[in-house]
Amino acid sequence: MSSYTPPLRDQQFLLHEVLKVTEAGIPGYEDLEPDFTGPVLEEAGKIASEILHPLNTVGDRQGCTLENGVVRTPEGFKGAYDQLREGGWMGLDADPEYGGQGMPYLLASAVGEMFVSANMAFNMYQGLTHGAYSAIHTHGSDQQKATYLPNMVEGKWSGTMNLTEPHCGTDLGLIRTKAEPQDDGSYRISGSKIWISAGEHDLSENIIHLVLAKAPGGGEGTKGISLFIVPKFMVNEDGSLGERNAVSCGGLEEKMGIHGNATCVMNYDGATGFLIGELHKGMRAMFTMMNEARLGVGIQGLSQAAVAYENALGFAKDRLQGRDVTGVKNPDGPADPIIVHPDVRRGLMDQKSFVEGGRAFVYWGAMMIDEARRNGDAEAEAMVSLLTPVIKGFLTDKGFETTVLAQQTLGGSGFTREWGIEQFVRDARITMIYEGTNGIQSLDLVGRKLAQNGGKTVMAFFDMVKTFIKENGDNEALKAGFLDPLKDASKNLQAAGMYFMQNGMKNPNNALSGSYDFMLLFGHVCLGLMWSRMAVAAQSALDSGTSDAAFYEAKLATGRYYMARQLPATAMHLARIQSGAEPVMALDAANF
Structure with a gap:
């Protein structure tokens, strides 16, 4: 039987220290003080863990x-x-004119994450x-x-x-x-x-x-x-x-x-x-539902990964198998817990770094939706439109992959129904398919979204990353572990976009063959940006003398892991993109 514990501490960290919601200048956000968001999320967490x-x-x-x-x-x-x-949970962010509570979409997304995980x-x-x-x-x-x-x-x-x-x-x-x-x-x-x-x-x-x-x-x-x-x-x-x-x-x-x-x-x-x-004009109206659904499916991918990781972590701490090669860690028992073994630790760090980075990505996207709706901000609306296929495609691809990693952590137990992990794997699989398969998401990203507003929105994304790196350039504690890797990954994303511009017009298949890799490359850069923003907040808390140092030190260590072990995948995706259409299309259909 699986368990679920709401990620309340991490949610508060994101809302108040990374996104700094009360300083965002978005109508309604001024009410999102910790003493308001805390009880709402705590009650939602109880419903998730105890009822759902x-x-x-x-x-x-x-x-x-x-x-x-x-x-x-x-x-x-x-x-x-x-x-x-x-x-009243079903109308949390709905219009008060029709009985809703009128809360921000961001808060509804945080509640939704817990309900979906549960x-x-x-x-x-x-x-x-x-x-x-x-x-x-x-x-x-x-x-x-x-x-x-x-x-x-x-x-x-x-x-x-x-x-x-x-x-x-x-x-x-x-x-x-x-x-x-x-x-x-x-x-x-x-x-x-x-x-x-x-x-x-x-x-x-x-x-x-x-x-x-x-x-x-x-x-x-x-x-x-x-x-x-x-x-x-x-x-x-x-x-x-x-x-x-x-x-x-x-x-x-x-x-x-x-x-x-x-x-x-x-x-x-x-x-x-x-x-x-x-x-x-039905497609225009339907896409109001479709775009919201795609963001919701991204949350589903993240949420299944989160609950799967929680259960994998619990198992790894309890399961005794083998001895730590550097020295016995459980001398009173017949073996050490498997979390001491580097390969098990690798799998858990893959899971943890994705879940925490993906959560930040989802909340940032939800915040941009609030900015677009509540402030009428056209730039925020364009940015979240650009990132919607990335949120849906990347988070569900990696979310499913994370549930499989969690299942692997349990070994044979993960393949049985008793432990519940295999359900997370099966449930997560649909997220890569419905509301537009992830292949369709990648085609939408490369074929439509990159060119929107004459390419101004994607250039604004690059400028956002560049500005962030410049503003934090004097932070020596974060430069090598976060800012430099983020800069390299962003350059890979720009190089991929340039390849499409130079080669996609004369042969559209050069762009379409690389679209899936581009979506994943873009997702990694987004999580790299999120981890870098979280690192700034965590380092600031440590420098100010926090009483919760262990939380922030763990956040920094997890972020460094992502930047060192996951973000380099951008170079691989760029190499695949730059190989063009020829390797993909070389074989005639009759010869498959």
């Missing part, structure tokens, strides 16, 4: 069941859902609802907002996003679901969607589906797609629930992981739907 995590194994073992069109979630899920709903499959029900809420809040009419949002914010109603169909995934221009206009302004939605997370369940009174479909006159491809609100139960004028809409669950997917979440085939048989946003 004990249900993680239950959900994995029981899964969801479909009988006569009704989906039943695992035992205990409904009670936990009701507790979160009654506590029980990823469970948290997906409210996660999908938040994405649907955001799309309606951004693109819906005043009437649609008033009709749907209060109950979605409260959690009485949940939400979904319906994109994929049996014959098309990424290429949404191929969808066949149709929307026929009706005289009353509504549409009749007909078609089938697959892989719809939380598509049908027994947790909420109503489910508000957001469905992509093609209405007449839109033309071919994605330009003809519109987005529709299709409620499971129709909503009467007084807000009460009416008759059942013509939407049903046709089956549940048998999956590798996230068994506690209902992944459904959804059938729309002339269901009543209502246009949200502009006709034939």
Whole structure:
């Protein structure tokens, strides 16, 4: 049986010493004093560890069941859902006009990290609802907002996003679901969607589906797609629930992981739907959900890595095997704990340095979202747009890799169900696939995001790194261990971008063949920047005479490990990129 302990000390360090939230000049951040964030995160941590995590194994073992069109979630899920709903946790950062608490997205992300670590499959029900809420809040009419949002914010109603169909995934221009206009302004939605997370369940009174479909006159491809609100139960004028809409669950997917979440085939048989946003402009509205979901999936990758590392660390401290080659460390026992062995320590340091660096990266991204939303900062919005595929792709790639490292730490025990690590591996695997596979993320990064604003945003990122290094250049304690490696890694990233500029135009495959490596290279530079920022904060605390020296010394040692053992991967990724398309495309398809 696995365990979960909330990372409260690390969260407070990031919020108040690295990001310095109260000094950020973002509306609402002035309230984020430690005596406010502390109790909120502590209470969320209790819910995560005491309510949600004990249900993680239950959900994995029981899964969801479909009988006569009704989906039943695992035992205990409904009670936990009701507790979160009654506590107001589902509307933590939602608009107070619709019943939300209006807290920053950053704080909601910190809470979300704990909930996902505790029980990823469970948290997906409210996660999908938040994405649907955001799309309606951004693109819906005043009437649609008033009709749907209060109950979605409260959690009485949940939400979904319906994109994929049996014959098309990424290429949404191929969808066949149709929307026929009706005289009353509504549409009749007909078609089938697959892989719809939380598509049908027994947790909420109503489910508000957001469905992509093609209405007449839109033309071919994605330009003809519109987005529709299709409620499971129709909503009467007084807000009460009416008759059942013509939407049903046709089956549940048998999956590798996230068994506690209902992944459904959804059938729309002339269901009543209502246009949200502009006709034939559905992709714009859907991407409000998609971009939020991609950031959320990045958090999922990090969160599964975090809980897996915690359990691997506990095992390594307790498991006795062999003796330390430099001298016995446990003379009263038959063997030393395996954490004394360098190779075990290497695996644990890989895990620890990724988790702590990734957490800083996620929180920084969330802070930029708040800056864009609350200050109307176009530069912050452009920067987080650039980094979204990196957050999603890098954190899920490395997050899954970290769960496998954690499993390896346990040896044979990690392969058994008893210890729980293998569930983290299985659950984490989907994060590299859904909301746009990581290959798609890399293509989005290289094919679209690098060129946005004429390349100004990526240049702003390079300037940010350069400025940080210059401002801290006199800090001799950090120069060799942090600033110099960060400078070298940033140069590798710039060299990769230059290669694309010089070689991608004459042969686009030169860029596309290196896009995945570029995404990983970019991710390493981002974590290098995060570790360097954390090092500055940790060194400052030590210089000021902190009473918690062990925490800051451990932070510096972990950061030095990342910079020395992980960041050099940027040179490898650059070499792969500069090899161009020829090694990748040399073999004819028929010769595979």
